[in-house]
Amino acid sequence: xxxxxxxxxxxxxxxxxxxxxxxxxxxxxxxxxxxxxxxxxxxxxxxxxxxxxxxxxxxxxxxxxxxxxxxxxxxxxxxxxxxxxxxxxxxxxxxxxxxxxxxxxxxxxxxxxxxxxxxxxxxxxxxxxxxxxxxxxxxxxxxxxxxxxxxxxxxxxxxxxxxxxxxxxxxxxxxxxxxxxxxxxxxxxxxxxxxxxxxxxxxxxxxxxxxxxxxxxxxxxxxxxxxxxxxxxxxxxxxxxxxxxxxxxxxxxxxxxxxxxxxxxxxxxxxxxxxxxxxxxxxxxxxxxxxxxxxxxxxxxxxxxxxxxxxxxxxxxxxxxxxxxxxxxxxxxxxxxxxxxxxxxxxxxxxxxxxxxxxxxxx
Amino acid sequence: xxxxxxxxxxxxxxxxxxxxxxxxxxxxxxxxxxxxxxxxxxxxxxxxxxxxxxxxxxxxxxxxxxxxxxxxxxxxxxxxxxxxxxxxxxxxxxxxxxxxxxxxxxxxxxxxxxxxxxxxxxxxxxxxxxxxxxxxxxxxxxxxxxxxxxxxxxxxxxxxxxxxxxxxxxxxxxxxxxxxxxxxxxxxxxxxxxxxxxxxxxxxxxxxxxxxxxxxxxxxxxxxxxxxxxxxxxxxxxxxxxxxxxxxxxxxxxxxxxxxxxxxxxxxxxxxxxxxxxxxxxxxxxxxxxxxxxxxxxxxxxxxxxxxxxxxxxxxxxxxxxxxxxxxxxxxxxx
Numbered sequence: 055x056x057x058x059x060x061x062x063x064x065x066x067x068x069x070x071x072x073x074x075x076x077x078x079x080x081x082x083x084x085x086x087x088x089x090x091x092x093x094x095x096x097x098x099x100x101x102x103x104x105x106x107x108x109x110x111x112x113x114x115x116x117x118x119x120x121x122x123x124x125x126x127x128x129x130x131x132x133x134x135x136x137x138x139x140x141x142x143x144x145x146x147x148x149x150x151x152x153x154x155x156x157x158x159x160x161x162x163x164x165x166x167x168x169x170x171x172x173x174x175x176x177x178x179x180x181x182x183x184x185x186x187x188x189x190x191x192x193x194x195x196x197x198x199x200x201x202x203x204x205x206x207x208x209x210x211x212x213x214x215x216x217x218x219x220x221x222x223x224x225x226x227x228x229x230x231x232x233x234x235x236x237x238x239x240x241x242x243x244x245x246x247x248x249x250x251x252x253x254x255x256x257x258x259x260x261x262x263x264x265x266x267x268x269x270x271x272x273x274x275x276x277x278x279x280x281x282x283x284x285x286x287x288x289x290x291x292x293x294x295x296x297x298x299x300x301x302x303x304x305x306x307x308x309x310x311x312x313x314x315x316x317x318x319x320x321x322x323x324x325x326x327x328x329x330x331x332x333x334x335x336x337x338x339x340x341x342x343x344x345x346x347x348x349x350x351x352x353x354x355x356x357x358x359x360x361x362x363x364x365x366x367x368x369x370x371x372x373x374x375x376x377x378x379x380x381x382x383x384x385x386x387x388x389x390x391x392x393x394x395x396x397x398x399x400x401x402x403x404x405x406x407x408x409x410x411x412x413x414x415x416x417x
Numbered sequence: 418x419x420x421x422x423x424x425x426x427x428x429x430x431x432x433x434x435x436x437x438x439x440x441x442x443x444x445x446x447x448x449x450x451x452x453x454x455x456x457x458x459x460x461x462x463x464x465x466x467x468x469x470x471x472x473x474x475x476x477x478x479x480x481x482x483x484x485x486x487x488x489x490x491x492x493x494x495x496x497x498x499x500x501x502x503x504x505x506x507x508x509x510x511x512x513x514x515x516x517x518x519x520x521x522x523x524x525x526x527x528x529x530x531x532x533x534x535x536x537x538x539x540x541x542x543x544x545x546x547x548x549x550x551x552x553x554x555x556x557x558x559x560x561x562x563x564x565x566x567x568x569x570x571x572x573x574x575x576x577x578x579x580x581x582x583x584x585x586x587x588x589x590x591x592x593x594x595x596x597x598x599x600x601x602x603x604x605x606x607x608x609x610x611x612x613x614x615x616x617x618x619x620x621x622x623x624x625x626x627x628x629x630x631x632x633x634x635x636x637x638x639x640x641x642x643x644x645x646x647x648x649x650x651x652x653x654x655x656x657x658x659x660x661x662x663x664x665x666x667x668x669x670x671x672x673x674x675x676x677x678x679x680x681x682x683x684x685x686x687x688x689x690x691x692x693x694x695x696x697x698x699x700x701x702x703x704x705x706x707x708x709x710x711x712x713x714x715x716x717x718x719x720x721x722x723x724x725x726x727x728x729x730x731x732x733x734x735x736x737x738x739x740x741x742x743x744x745x746x747x748x749x750x751x752x
Contacts, residue, residue: 184576184579184580184585184595185576185579185580185595186595187594187595187597187599187600187603188499188500188501188594188595188599188600188603189499189599189600189603191599256582257582258581258582258583258585258586259582259585259586260501260586260589260590262497262499262500262501262589292499293499294497294498294499294501295497296497296501296503296586296590298493299493299495299497300493301493302490302491302492302493303492303493303494304493305492313582342501344499362496378491378492379492380492380494383488383491383492384488386488387484387485387487387488390484391480391481391484394480395477395480395481
């Protein structure tokens, strides 16, 4: 049964606002109610269209009234946030994430109109360790749960969601574990990390990273809301990039930091307000994390674009501090070859101008 | 594509591209302006290799190939698979420095390569020895250089390998992954050749007086992975690796301090300092035995502990008896 009244939490943030915009454009949905602690920025007004904004701090029980009054039948919970710097410190972040979720779920439990709950979670719940398998299926139980930060909040949120699922078995539950988002517009700890002029990496480690394009993330959420996909799903682009490879494609210099100094450097960056590096993220930058997205493909019949493509889109939007572009590198290669080998200029001209297929004989 | 034959005996780094991606510069110029499809580029390069095979002196082609390789690395235009395997790096950087070791120092002789299938998943089980896993590395080279299908061996390594900095990313880029059932099954079901050395640290760190006596093969997890995916198991016997660093003692206190499974003492190390790190030039023989088909046994057999134990024992016996046969045939340790 398609949804009629949808409640979206975290509507003032990038993903929430985009999802609300997409949902309100769908004529089969009667009403879209957006909830957040701060009102959305004025420039999002056009995008949000007929979405009703309710400024309700989901940490207090007001949310129950909102759900009851609007007879909400679908809730998309996207208010589990990852950036303490933005939300007024770690305490506020934890409150919004955990207590906010508890209040929301309590409200959903009481509401007889509830039919479906979609929760935006993260693959950070799997942790990052060298002793883990290469790809994480949804059934994977990490040996040690994350102990701090966003990942720990996400684990607690998932716990509460499971509890809700047991108490209201009539509500269809979709838990989406997203890998890191990337894209030209979204602002996440990882995009800020990639935007640093010189990127610190952990010496001796080269993690595998898997990315989900921002537009694909919204598409998955839309499908989960409109269609019926109960269960837990890893969401991310197939394919993997090594961190060193990603930095090279981005054209950014990196400086490796030996592991003992990592916490020091991370602290410096955090205090300077540049990027937030929790221990969980430092582990991620040492060992990486790749999730298996087969279940998503099987159920939704669709996967986000590959990691490499998503990253290329991001890289194209940040031409800024490229140390060496692919075109420049190619040019250097040609000139160097010419210099060392003394090939005739005609060869170089033919090379650079004609897109000759393979098999063209060399003169 | 054959072995790298170094010009003038020197063969290092990116210069030693086997086919020099012959006119890679030429193809790269056109490919750069088309889409980012790596596969199109490498197949175009491969076709170009044949076309330009006889053109220009070898060093010129190698230089072109080397520069193209450097450019690809600097701009990040290479692909890695889900496990982090980087075939570009493995073939052009990781393998070439090991070839002189393979061909001149250890003079590795391979037998039974026809027992390794050309395509499809298979599990290679071998004995482990030699203090450092050089035997695993040499087996990889043997399969890449001398098997007609030039198969990449994906090895399952101990936890320790993936916790060490510098070693961990290199191990992943060479195609290896953690020795755990999910990864083994994933690799096998995607048709990869997987190598496992079940003796583990007990095998590789055993004292010289116990050479060629196979240690316990663990719980047979690798066998159940093969049973579940229905791939053949190929027993492999490696002779010669025991003698490269003969372990005569173990500094237990030091190994505990460093968190290592053992701190080996050989007649030459640490006595002779860094010189003691040079492996002894024993003659190696790697023999691949007859494959044991697991498909007829069915996937459910993986949950039958007796069957798994029996199969593990069978493999262990095969490898042990092959080792003894090869040792009897071997003329001496070094020749």
